[in-house]
Amino acid sequence: MTKGRLKTVLWAVLPLAAGLALRLWYVLHAGRIEGDALIYGGIAKNWLRYGIYGFTLGTDLPKPTLIRLPGYPSFSPSAFASSASTATSPSCTSSARSTSAPVS
Known part of the structure; x- marks a missing residue:
């Protein structure tokens, strides 16, 4: 070189x-993990656990929803699955991904 x-x-x-x-x-x-991050995280965990893109209401199975578009929640299960089930794991994975993404 x-x-x-x-x-x-x-x-x-x-x-x-x-x-x-x-x-x-x-x-x-x-x-801080608050607001939309909790909604996206809940949708992602339900999608990963139950295969249902939705919210958990009580102890029943998640109810399907279209309140959020599936862009970030479709990325989040890979972050949850590839790391420990801590609250900051998807944030760390997201930070690494957004830093390495090409600028358009």
Whole structure:
């Protein structure tokens, strides 16, 4: 690798790594899970556990819903399934994904 190419790669990788570290620190230390995150998380867990895209009302099976579009909830089961069942796991996975996504 030439010196110029190495310099270009470092200028690209270092800010991405710093951004990822900052996002993960924020999620783990200052992030709050409230509002829509709870709704999306509930839909994702029901989809993963029962195969039903919906809300849990009481102790019955989830009731199907279309209150939210399936974009983020379709990503969340993979985050829940690929990590421990903690509340911050999907947030950490989401931070890593959004940092590595190409800018359009």
